[in-house]
Amino acid sequence: MDTVNKDKKERKVDFNLIADSGVADYSDGDIIVIDKLGVKPINENIKLDMILMVFCTKGRMQCDINEKTYMANAGDVIICLPNSYLSNYLISPDFESHIIGLSYSASQRKISLTSDALDIFSYVAQNPIVHLDAERQVLMSKYYSMISHKINNPHGLFHKEIMHGIFECAFYELCALISPHIQYEFGGGNIKQANLIFKKFIDELSKNEGRMRSVKFYAERLCITPKYLSFISKSVSQKTALYWVHDYTMKAIVRYLKYSNMSIKEISEKLEFPNLSFFGKFTKGHLGVSPTEFRKRQSIKKEGQ
Structure with a gap:
C-alpha cells in the first residue's frame, strides 16, 4: 500500500481547509464532494471538524481512527464524525473512492439530534466502517451518480437544495443500515x-x-x-x-x-x-x-x- 500520511504533526481539518486546498469537485459552504483521495494529501495527523463519508469503490484503505486501526475494502463506507482523530492512513495502489463531507455547522442544522440519531452516532464512533451488501453498494453508487450528474450540470433553480437532498438520502440509508446493530436497554437487558x-x-x-x-x-x-x-x-x-x-x-x-x-x-x-x-x-x-x-x-x- 502507498503511504499517504507519514508525519506526526496534528492539524485540524474542517470544511474550509479542504475547500481551500483545491481537491474538491464540489463545495457549496455546507457539502463538499471529492472524487479521488490523495490528489493533494494532507501530511499530518488530523482532527476532523466535520462529518466525512468515504465510499470505497476499489482497492483498500487502512487508517487509524481515534487510535484504533481499521481496514476498509471495496464496498465499505468509512464514516468519520466531528472530533475524530485520523492518522497513519495507507491506500492500495488501485484504491478508488467517493468522498462526501458535511460541515460541522451544517450537520447541526440538518441532522435532528433525536435519541435514535444519538444512538447511531455513538455506534459509529466505535464502529466507523459500514459494510454494504451488494444491493446497497448499487444504491450508494446511484446516489453518487446523481450527485456527480448535478456537479457536472450545476445550472438550474434549487441546485444546492437538490444536492443537499441527495446527500441526506444517502446519509439516512446508511443510518437505516446501521440501526439494527445498535444495542438498546429492554426488559432489564x-x-x-x-x-x-x-x-x-x-x-x-x-x-x-x-x-x-x-x-x-x-x-x-x-x-x-x-x-x-x-x-x-x-x-x-x-x-x-x-x-x-x-x-x-x-x-x-x-x-x-x-x-x-x-x-x-x-x-x-x-x-x-x-x-x-x-x-x-x-x-x-x-x-x-x-x-x-x-x-x-x-x-x-x-x-x-
Whole structure:
C-alpha cells in the first residue's frame, strides 16, 4: 500500500481547509464532494471538524481512527464524525473512492439530534466502517451518480437544495443500515434494535388475532417500509415477514376449524378474507386440504379417541 500520511504533526481539518486546498469537485459552504483521495494529501495527523463519508469503490484503505486501526475494502463506507482523530492512513495502489463531507455547522442544522440519531452516532464512533451488501453498494453508487450528474450540470433553480437532498438520502440509508446493530436497554437487558422491531411486529400480529393483512399493513404500523420489515424479520428469525403473517393467520384458522362451531364462511369473514374462494385457496395451500376436509378429518379423529 502507498503511504499517504507519514508525519506526526496534528492539524485540524474542517470544511474550509479542504475547500481551500483545491481537491474538491464540489463545495457549496455546507457539502463538499471529492472524487479521488490523495490528489493533494494532507501530511499530518488530523482532527476532523466535520462529518466525512468515504465510499470505497476499489482497492483498500487502512487508517487509524481515534487510535484504533481499521481496514476498509471495496464496498465499505468509512464514516468519520466531528472530533475524530485520523492518522497513519495507507491506500492500495488501485484504491478508488467517493468522498462526501458535511460541515460541522451544517450537520447541526440538518441532522435532528433525536435519541435514535444519538444512538447511531455513538455506534459509529466505535464502529466507523459500514459494510454494504451488494444491493446497497448499487444504491450508494446511484446516489453518487446523481450527485456527480448535478456537479457536472450545476445550472438550474434549487441546485444546492437538490444536492443537499441527495446527500441526506444517502446519509439516512446508511443510518437505516446501521440501526439494527445498535444495542438498546429492554426488559432489564440488552437487545438489538432489530430484535426490538421484530418483537413489536410479533406483538402487532398477536393483537390482530389472525386477520388477513399484508406486510405493508404491519410495516406502516411500525413506521418502516415493507422491505425493511422483511429485512429485520429475516435477520432475526431467518424467516420472512410474510411467513409470520401467514403463520398467525393459519393458527387462527386451525383454531376456529378445530374448536369453534362457526361455519367456513363465518371464519372467512371473521378473519376478513376478501372472499370465500380466496380463503379456501389460502387454507388448502397451507394445510394441503380444503377447510371443509380439514374440519371433517378433525371430527373423525375426535370420534376415534
